[in-house]
Amino acid sequence: MRRTALIPACIAILMLIAIPALAQPGYMLGNKLLGHVARGEVEAVEDLLEQNAFGQEILGQAMLTTLALADEEGFITERDTFRVVQLLIAKGAQVNQPDAYGRTPLMEACLKNFESTAWILLKAGANPFLTDRFGLSAFEYAKNARGDRETITWLIEKAREDQATFTVRNIRLRIQGDAVYVYYDLEGPFPAKVRLNAEGGGMKLLPRHVSGDVGAKVQPGTDRKIVWSLKKDLPKGFMEKEMTLDVMASSK
CATH class of the missing domain: 2.60.40 (Immunoglobulin-like)
Structure with missing residues (x-):
């Protein structure tokens, strides 16, 4: 009987611990940032980034989400993507942060054929040799990009040459x-x-x-x-x- 009575008490204590954590300003701000990104609200994202500080993990998630949702045809344009990624980098985002499948921001930029975004990621230290869970690197993503792939593949090849060690x-x-x-x-x-x-x-x-x-x-x-x-x-x-x-x- 005593053991049974302890279970609701333990749950109540855990809830009391969790609720303040979820209500912390940093956690809520992070969710707010990701929410604006998911809805394609670029100006709201820019305002939040300019007025607040965020952890590297949240910034990395925001970058991955921005690039995953980016679409030249309307949702988040290449120009908007460049602006957001530039701000995220300035705030300290980890440019090599992978998603659940090992895909990095650079891979996403290459797949979308976003040349300016790929360039700024490389300038910030993006690693062109990293591979996803399927063994594909940014170079393979660039070769499969839509449209004219000449510039994006050249950017990655140049970065590989510059960063390669033998x-x-x-x-x-x-x-x-x-x-x-x-x-x-x-x-x-x-x-x-x-x-x-x-x-x-x-x-x-x-x-x-x-x-x-x-x-x-x-x-x-x-x-x-x-x-x-x-x-x-x-x-x-x-x-x-x-x-x-x-x-x-x-x-x-």
Whole structure:
């Protein structure tokens, strides 16, 4: 009997705790902001953002909702979307915040082919390499955008080039006859531009007679191989000086 009597009391206590939390100004303001966004009331959204402070999570939700509902044909135009996203970024919104499916604001902007919005998101630090639950990145969204996709795909490609990082590991050397074989492992998000650097004897060399996994569009992977025809670049030999070889990789 005592145990049964405690249950309503516990529920009452929980309700008393929850009600003040729901009535907190920040919570209500957040709901108000999201409500204006959901109804496409852009001016009301701008007024709230200019007059109040919000948490990053609410700002991120507002950004995702704005882009999800944005429609050039009427609900929230591309111009309105840009204005709202610009304000949200200025207020501290997390530009890489994903929705339940892993879709980021940048992916939404690419899908809608909103070039100016994608540009400002990238400028604010949006990551073009993130993928959703289906393994799709902003680049795939851009390629499937409606209308002329040339500019939006160029924006994403440029951002990927600028933000890409490549790592060269496990460099191994083998000399056979007049050739130097350089083996290495390459890590990166897409094909890289690879070059071989040589240094030693008080001078820096640019190996020109090279072949294999060197130059533009080298695929990431293990056991990449460069063959350097040493005698063609140094017909007199290297005078038995110590030489250092290095493999460099970049996006451009």
